[in-house]
Amino acid sequence: MRRPAGVERLYVDFDSFFASAEQHLRPDLRGRPVGVIPIASEHTGLIAVSREAKALGVKRGTFVRDARRLCPGIVLVTARHERYVDLHREIIRAIETVLPVKAVCSIDEMVCVLTPSEQTDALALGRSVKAAIARDVGATLTCSIGLGPNELLAKIAAEMEKPNGLVILHPEDLPGRLLSLPLTDIPGIARGNAARLARAGISDMAALWRVQPKELRRLWGSVEGERLWMGLHGYAVERPETQRRMFGHGRVLPADWRHLEGAYDCARVLLAKAASRMRRGGFSAKTLDLWLTDRHSADWYGEERFQPTADDPSLLASLARLFRHAARERPAGERLRSVHVTLNDLVSATEREADLFGYTTEARIKRRQEHLSLLADRLNAHHRGPLLHWGPWADIPGGYAGAKIAFNRIPDTEDF
Known part of the structure; x- marks a missing residue:
């Protein structure tokens, strides 16, 4: 395992991004406490909070009613995901x-x-990245930059002096400032893992630093524990490339949609969005999964298996059958909270070519339906909306069905 002698990674982490984006896009919000909500509802939590609101005790996840109590002057803005994605692309161009x-x-x-020649002036490069963002995008959007021998340490450094920080962790100085951090400030150590470490007598960074890598692997129950140890100790950790396993979307149901018919209308839209993404990726699926949850988080789960399929009519027919099963098996009239659909057991186009499922009438119909689905994808992407679809299309309150930003996914333009 290679241990870098210099600072090889520069990590950019924006401060309160959604809230800062709204202040950037709307100058009237600058300097004011802002909270971003997923949908226009009093019964939801904030997904982002400006630094002005944070100073008054409002945090991400705070419910709207509590945010108004803590900060009577807070401005609540419904998230505009497509604008944040556009801004993200501007930021990438500025950094580059x-x-x-x-x-x-x-x-x-x-x-x-950072190349070896760039590592000697790493802090100056960090300041240059900040200046490029301010010049090409706008000074309202601030970022914290961390520099370190690997990605984990650079990310930790970026979190150390938020907002608008610039911190460097040299490999020769380790553990250094790491010892002052709580365990849950380390990426990968959530409260559950912290509790597991505490049961093993590891309650602070000094104790974690003394643990041997194989022991941390045992405590984690996987190789991730050993990778964490290597990263914290300054080794270059290269993760294997992950393989696409599924396409799916979920949604908390609007208040007046919390019945089986509303969940079905919502699931049809979510499935159509997931199937379109799957086709763009060049995959077909062999399994459709459906989850329904109520307010107690009790689940109903069903799945259908089939030959590799990518066309909307076939997938929507499978979904209809799953909902018929749910109607028979769930208590009648019980209110739902959320619905999730996933397309699993993916098969790439090249794998599928080996099995053309013959020249039957069914196969010809399936291929024609796939061609029509791809045509609908192109038309919908061009018009940025569901111009062409199979069966009824429900406009879900709050919008952004299948196009919300998740931590590890940035929607494509075609998703909106």
Whole structure:
């Protein structure tokens, strides 16, 4: 395992991105406490909070009613995901006037690689990245930058002096400032893992630093524990490339949609969005999964298996059959909270070519339906809306069905 002698990674982490984006896009919000909500409802939590609101005790996840109590002057804005994605692309272009972006980790986090000649002036490069963003995008959007020998340490450094920080962790200084951090400030150590470590007598960073890598692997129950140890100790950790396993979407149901018919209408839209993404990726699926949850988080689960399929009519027919099963098996009239659909057991186009499922009438119909589905995808992407679809299309309150930004997924333009 290689241990870098210098600072090889520069990590960019934006401060309160959605809220700062709204202040950037709407100058009247600058300097005011802002909270971003997923849908226009009093019964939801904030997904982003500006630094002005944070100073008054409002946090991400705070419910709207509590945010208004803590901060009577807070301005609540419904998230505009397509605008944040456009802004993300502007940011990437600005950063790349200084350094190439090696990887996009999320909508507001990116990592760059520093060459040996660049490592000698790493802090100056960090300041240049900040200046490029202010010049090409806008000074309202601030970021914190971390520099370290690997991606994990650079990310930790970026979190150390938020907002608008610039921190470098040299490999020769380790553990250094790491010892002052709570365990849950380390990416990968959530409260559950922290509790597991505490049961093993590891309650602070000094104790974690003394643990041997194989022991951390045992405590984690996987190789991730050993990778964490290597990353914290300054080793270069290269993760294997992940393989696409599924396409899916979920949605908390609007208040007046919390019945089986509303969940079905919502699931049809979510499935159509997931299937379109799957086709763009060049895959077919062999399994459709459906989850329905109520307010107690009790689940109903069903799945259908079939030959590799990518066309909307076939997939929607499978979904209809699953909902008929749900209607028979769930208590009549019980209110639902959320619905999730996933397309699993993926088969790539090249794999599928080996099995053309013959020249039967059914096969010809299936291929024709796939061609029509692809045509609908292109028309819908061009018009940025569901111009062409199979069966009824429900406009779900709050919008963004299948196009919301998730931590590890940035929607394509075609998703909106």
